[in-house]
Amino acid sequence: MIAGLGNLLCDEILWRARIHPRTPARDLSEADLRHLHTAMGRVLDTAVRAGRVPPRRSWLTGREPMCPRCGTLLCSSRVAGRRTAWCPQCQS
Structure with missing residues (x-):
């Protein structure tokens, strides 16, 4: 999750950046951070x-x-206490 943003915006941003919502911030590469910022x-x-x-x-x-x-069925669960949705194909 991204602090200060609602669930839908966080889901959309992470999906566009192709980052799984359970990925710890410390594990993001420079390229991931650029994609996240752009998204x-x-x-x-x-x-x-x-x-x-x-x-x-x-x-x-x-x-x-x-x-x-990609048309894959989305996954949904709680991450950091909040409901989130993601694509298991695009956000692996």
């Missing part, structure tokens, strides 16, 4: 302009229970 900027920019998390078909949050990238 966060794009997702937050779009959400702020929309005034909410937009229910777009190209977003993870708009296509549950299937991954919009």
Whole structure:
């Protein structure tokens, strides 16, 4: 999870960065951090302009229970006490 952001935004950012939600921050590579930063900027920019998390078909949050990238059934469980969803194929 990312502190200060809601579940849907965190799920979307991690999905776009292809990072599994259980990955400890200390295990992220420089490339992972760049991807995370880029994904966060794009997702937050779009959400702020929309005034909410937009229910777009190209977003993870708009296509549950299937991954919009690969069509795999999404997984869902609690991580750090919060409900999260991720693609087991894209976020391994």
